[in-house]
Amino acid sequence: MNLSAMLAKRTAEGRPVRIGLIGAGKFGSMILAQAQHIDGYHIVGIADLDPSKAKASLARVHWSAEQYAATSLQDAVASGATHVTDDVGALFSNDQIEVIIEATGHPIAGVRHAMAAIDAGKHVIMVNVEADVMCGPIIAERARKAGVVYSMAYGDQPAAMCELVDWVHSCGFELVSAGKGMNFCPGYRYSTPDTVWDYFDFSEEQVKSGDFNPKMYNSFTDGTKAAIEMAAVANATGLDCPFDGLAFPPSSLDDLAEVFKPASEGGRLEKNGIVDIAASREPDGRLVPNNIQYGMFVTFRAPNEYTRQCFDQYGLLTDASGWYGSMWRPFHLIGLETSVSVLSAALRGEPTGTSNRYRGDAVATAKGDFAAGDMLDGEGGFKVWAKAIPASRAVAERALPIGLAHHVKLKRDIKRDQIVTLDDVEVADDLDIHALRDEQNALLDS
Structure with missing residues (x-):
C-alpha cells in the first residue's frame, strides 16, 4: 500500500526503476500508455520483432517521437528516453535494467526470454500466461535460486485472483474456490478465427485498428484463455483444477457463494478447493443479469458460528445457509495496472502471484x-x-x-x-x- 511512496523516495535519490519491455502488442501498449505518467518509472528499452510496429504502438498511446528517440540503451539510460530495438538480448545484457516485462504472448519465446532474464539477474514480470502455465513452476524455481522475483502481471486476472486468495488466508477464512467471469456458452468452444468477431461488439474500424488479433480473441472465446489462466492460478495458490476441465457454471454476483461451493453442500463444484469460471451466459445464450464477466472472485466459508453471524451483521453476500460468502473485484485493467507488479518486484522484492507449485x-x-x-x-x-x-x-x-x-x-x-x-x-x-x-x-x- 506504499509503493508510490517508495518509488518517490527512489526517484528523489536519482534511482528510477529501469525496465525492459518485450512485446508492444495490445498488453504492451496498455503498459506504455501509463508508463509515461509515473515519475521514476523508466521504460529504458522496448524489444519487438518489428520495431516499426512498436513505434506505431507508442504513437497510438500518445508518446511523442522524442520520448522513444534514444539511439541505444545506454543513450536511453542517460537521457531518460526509450530505445526501440529488435535485439531482445540487449535488454538482458544491459546492467541498468532491473525488471523485464515479457508481453509477447508467444509461449515458447516467453519461456526462453524469462530464463535468459533470470540468468542475467533480472526480475521478470510474466504477462505471458501462456508461457507461465507451460513452464511457470520450473521458471519460478530457477528465479528463487537466482534470488530474483518471477511474478504474474498485476491487472491481469490471475494476479488479481491471487490477491483475493491471499486476502482469504490472511483473514483466517476457509478458502473454497477462486475464479473469474467470462462471456461463455458451450457452443463457443468450437469458435475459429474466421467466426470470432461474431461473438464481440467491436466495429469494423476497431478490428482494423491494429490492436485486435483474431487468434488471440478466439482463445478468449473458445475457453482456452480461461483454462490457461485458471491452471496458472492453481499453480500459484494450491487450488485444484476440476478433473475433467472447467465447468463454466453461469452465475450472477448475488449467487457466487451459492454456486461456487461443493455439490455436497448444494453448489456446483466437484469438491472443495477448486478453480472454475462464472459464465455470464446461460447455456441457451441468455445473458445472466448482474454477471461478473470482467471480474474475479473467491468464495470462502466461516470457520465458526460467531464468524457466520458476523457475515450477516456486516452485509456480506452469502449463500442461503450463511456459512459461505463471496468477495470479488468487478473489473481488471490489464496493462494499465501492471506497474504494480514491476514496483512490487523492484521495491519490495515480492511477486504479485507466482507459480510456486505444479498443480x-x-x-x-x-x-x-x-x-x-x-x-x-x-x-x-x-x-x-x-x-x-x-x-x-x-x-x-x-x-x-x-x-x-x-x-x-x-x-x-x-x-x-x-x-x-x-x-x-x-x-x-x-x-x-x-x-x-x-x-x-x-x-x-x-
Whole structure:
C-alpha cells in the first residue's frame, strides 16, 4: 500500500526503476500508455520483432517521437528516453535494467526470454500466461535460486485472483474456490478465427485498428484463455483444477457463494478447493443479469458460528445457509495496472502471484476429428482448445500442453474433444522446452 511512496523516495535519490519491455502488442501498449505518467518509472528499452510496429504502438498511446528517440540503451539510460530495438538480448545484457516485462504472448519465446532474464539477474514480470502455465513452476524455481522475483502481471486476472486468495488466508477464512467471469456458452468452444468477431461488439474500424488479433480473441472465446489462466492460478495458490476441465457454471454476483461451493453442500463444484469460471451466459445464450464477466472472485466459508453471524451483521453476500460468502473485484485493467507488479518486484522484492507449485495444466484438446498428417495450429486456432486439468492427470496421460500445440504434425487420428497426447504428435523441435517440462514434472504437487 506504499509503493508510490517508495518509488518517490527512489526517484528523489536519482534511482528510477529501469525496465525492459518485450512485446508492444495490445498488453504492451496498455503498459506504455501509463508508463509515461509515473515519475521514476523508466521504460529504458522496448524489444519487438518489428520495431516499426512498436513505434506505431507508442504513437497510438500518445508518446511523442522524442520520448522513444534514444539511439541505444545506454543513450536511453542517460537521457531518460526509450530505445526501440529488435535485439531482445540487449535488454538482458544491459546492467541498468532491473525488471523485464515479457508481453509477447508467444509461449515458447516467453519461456526462453524469462530464463535468459533470470540468468542475467533480472526480475521478470510474466504477462505471458501462456508461457507461465507451460513452464511457470520450473521458471519460478530457477528465479528463487537466482534470488530474483518471477511474478504474474498485476491487472491481469490471475494476479488479481491471487490477491483475493491471499486476502482469504490472511483473514483466517476457509478458502473454497477462486475464479473469474467470462462471456461463455458451450457452443463457443468450437469458435475459429474466421467466426470470432461474431461473438464481440467491436466495429469494423476497431478490428482494423491494429490492436485486435483474431487468434488471440478466439482463445478468449473458445475457453482456452480461461483454462490457461485458471491452471496458472492453481499453480500459484494450491487450488485444484476440476478433473475433467472447467465447468463454466453461469452465475450472477448475488449467487457466487451459492454456486461456487461443493455439490455436497448444494453448489456446483466437484469438491472443495477448486478453480472454475462464472459464465455470464446461460447455456441457451441468455445473458445472466448482474454477471461478473470482467471480474474475479473467491468464495470462502466461516470457520465458526460467531464468524457466520458476523457475515450477516456486516452485509456480506452469502449463500442461503450463511456459512459461505463471496468477495470479488468487478473489473481488471490489464496493462494499465501492471506497474504494480514491476514496483512490487523492484521495491519490495515480492511477486504479485507466482507459480510456486505444479498443480494444474492447460492441455490441447481437439475441436474436431482430424487425421494423421494434419497440423495443429495452437491457441485460438482452428484445431484445438485448452482444457484445465490437474497436473497429476496431465503427467499420467502425457498430455500435450497447449503451448506446444503450435505447428506440430499429428502422427495419428484424433477425435473431437479428445485430449491430445505427446504420443499423438511429432516432436521435432523445441526440445529445450520439453526438457524443462520433464524437469518440472519432478515438482508435481500431489
